[in-house]
Structures are given as C-alpha cells and as structure tokens.
Amino acid sequence: MTSSNPRALAHLLAGLALLLAPAAHAQAPLNLPQPSPAVRLREAFSTTFVELAYSRPSLKGRVAFGGLVPYDQVWRTGANTVTKIRFGEAVTLGGQAVPAGTYALLTIPGKTDWTLILNRDTAQWGAYEYKQSLDVLRLPAKATKLAAPQESLSLSLENLRPAAADLTLAWERVQVSLPLVGNPDPLVLAQIKTAMQGEKKPYLAAAQYYYNSNQPDLTPAVGWLDEAIKANPNYSYYYWKAKLLQKQGKPQEAGAAARKSLDLLAATKNEVAKDEYTRLNVQLLSEVKGKK
Incomplete structure (x- = not known):
C-alpha cells in the first residue's frame, strides 16, 4: 500500500487501531485481600516436623456448621483445594499408626460427633472427587464448645510437647482435637x-x-x-x-x-x-x- 492510495491507507490504520485497542486498555492486576487466605504451618515435632497447608474461610455473619458446611457430609476442612497434612516421621494420631508422608485431611462434621479422614489424594479440589477407597484411616472425634466464637477456621498443634501434641480444629464455637504422638x-x-x-x-x-x-x-x-x-x-x-x-x-x-x-x-x-x-x-x- 502506498501514499498514492490515501483512502486504503486510512482503512488499514483504522484496522490496526482496533486490533491494538484491547492491549492498550489491558487492566493491571491488583493484590487484593483473599477471602480465604492460604496458610502453611510447619512445627518442629519429635525428631522431624508436622506441616499443615490449608485455606482459612471466615464466618462473615454466616453459620459455619449446619450452614456453610453441611452436617454428615465429607468436607475439605477449609476452603479452595483440600487441606493437607504432612508428617516427617511415623506417628500415631488418635491412637492409630500413620506412616510418614503427606495426606489430604478431610472431616465429616456432626453436631457432636465428627470423623477425621486421612486420604491419599492430595491433589483434589475440595471434596468433590473424594474417594473413600483412598482413605488411609478414619478416626472418631468429639466436638466441644468454645467459650467465644472464632471468626476464621484454625488448624493447629496445641499443647505441644517434644513428641506429643493435640491436632486441633477450631471455628465458630466448635473445637475438635485428636492426640498426636511421635516415637x-x-x-x-x-x-x-x-x-x-x-x-x-x-x-x-x-x-x-x-x-x-x-x-x-x-x-x-x-x-x-x-x-x-x-x-x-x-x-x-x-x-x-x-x-x-x-x-x-x-x-x-x-x-x-x-x-x-x-x-x-x-x-x-x-x-x-x-x-x-x-x-x-x-x-x-x-x-x-x-x-x-
């Protein structure tokens, strides 16, 4: 195309402007507060460690258990991808032997009785593709009432000793704990x-x-x-x-x-x-x- 054909040149330039417009108006990404912040907790335990990786949902005026989280259904024990727990050495959890390794940590909440699950599929999103056949173990646990409500979900090792602790979940007014023991x-x-x-x-x-x-x-x-x-x-x-x-x-x-x-x-x-x-x-x- 040459300057001897000004109308054709004008059409060409207009077309190029339309093609370039989306790039010119691209929006810069923003770093925004996450509704369910990701947490990675690593505690020295026995001769190695225990590591927890999960996302922390908040109440925001809502009801957690029996509301956001239905009773008697498998729950990811957090938000986003499934919660994971990693043991650096063989331990016992709730009195049951657990080999060293990384596991999906799922739960089945109940009004008073919970079930804690360790599952081999650590890549699942939520619990939508949960397969009970991949369970390593299931453990019963009792729910107790917290004195004050807790806004965001918390998973932690409480009462930590050199080779023992309580694996503890707390949210809303509910707390669930299981003893964790190293050897x-x-x-x-x-x-x-x-x-x-x-x-x-x-x-x-x-x-x-x-x-x-x-x-x-x-x-x-x-x-x-x-x-x-x-x-x-x-x-x-x-x-x-x-x-x-x-x-x-x-x-x-x-x-x-x-x-x-x-x-x-x-x-x-x-x-x-x-x-x-x-x-x-x-x-x-x-x-x-x-x-x-």
Whole structure:
C-alpha cells in the first residue's frame, strides 16, 4: 500500500487501531485481600516436623456448621483445594499408626460427633472427587464448645510437647482435637549409635537424652560422660553424671559427682552459669543427703 492510495491507507490504520485497542486498555492486576487466605504451618515435632497447608474461610455473619458446611457430609476442612497434612516421621494420631508422608485431611462434621479422614489424594479440589477407597484411616472425634466464637477456621498443634501434641480444629464455637504422638526413641537411638562411631562423639547430648527419655539402662550414658570428663573435666559433665547416678539409685556416687561439679564451678568466670549450676548442684545434694 502506498501514499498514492490515501483512502486504503486510512482503512488499514483504522484496522490496526482496533486490533491494538484491547492491549492498550489491558487492566493491571491488583493484590487484593483473599477471602480465604492460604496458610502453611510447619512445627518442629519429635525428631522431624508436622506441616499443615490449608485455606482459612471466615464466618462473615454466616453459620459455619449446619450452614456453610453441611452436617454428615465429607468436607475439605477449609476452603479452595483440600487441606493437607504432612508428617516427617511415623506417628500415631488418635491412637492409630500413620506412616510418614503427606495426606489430604478431610472431616465429616456432626453436631457432636465428627470423623477425621486421612486420604491419599492430595491433589483434589475440595471434596468433590473424594474417594473413600483412598482413605488411609478414619478416626472418631468429639466436638466441644468454645467459650467465644472464632471468626476464621484454625488448624493447629496445641499443647505441644517434644513428641506429643493435640491436632486441633477450631471455628465458630466448635473445637475438635485428636492426640498426636511421635516415637522418637528408635530414630534418636540409631543416631546416637552412628554418632558414637564417628570422631566427634555427642557425649553430653546423648547422655541428656537417655536421662530425659527415661531409658531403662543408664549405664552407657554414665560411661559417655566419663569419656567426656577424661577429655575435658567440666562442671556440666559432672552435674549430669550426678543426675544419672541419682536416677540409678546411687546417692553417694551422685553426691560425689555434684561436689566435683561445685569444685570446678569455683574457677569459672561465667557468673550466670556459676549461679545456675551452683543452685542445681546444691538442690541435688539436698535430695541425696542421708540416702544410701
């Protein structure tokens, strides 16, 4: 097309303008508040972790259970895609064994009795394609009444201890909990066995684990502290040796170790450690005094 045909050129330019118009009027995306915000919660638990991924719907003046969420029907336990829970190690949930892995967490709400479901299909949207044949387990749970209403759904680990917690759902005035328990002993004892074959042996940490987890035979732990003391006589090593000997029912030996710890504390320049371990050793000595 040349300038010798101005009418044709005008039509061509008009056509191009129409083609380009949508791009010229394209709207910029906005970052808006989400009606059901996505949450990813990861808690250290036992020797690994528990992870929850879900979307949190809100009441907004509506009724949750028996309204937005019908009773006695499988629910995604949240909004949008199905809620997921991941266990970094094998656990028991509600008294039932669960292998390590990621599961869809679904529920069947009732007025007083709920069912919690772990399902293998973690890619499902909502519960529209839920298949009971893919269930790993179903667990009964009781619903309790919250003192105050909760606006948005919450999934969490409550009453968290080193290897135990309560997996808890709370929304509106409803709370549902199931006990979650880890079994760290086999994993930790295997780690200790391997570490004791290496160059940097975790004498103190291993001995403390034996004490805190109430291992039936504390003799190896006392031996590890003896090895640590040979390399570096230290007030903390002697204190923990005293604790182990006390638990073994050897009060005189425990007292001797505690007194040795106090002797070594006299030379330390760390006043905070000196005060703390002095108090701990004096307390232990008072507990074993007069015992045979």
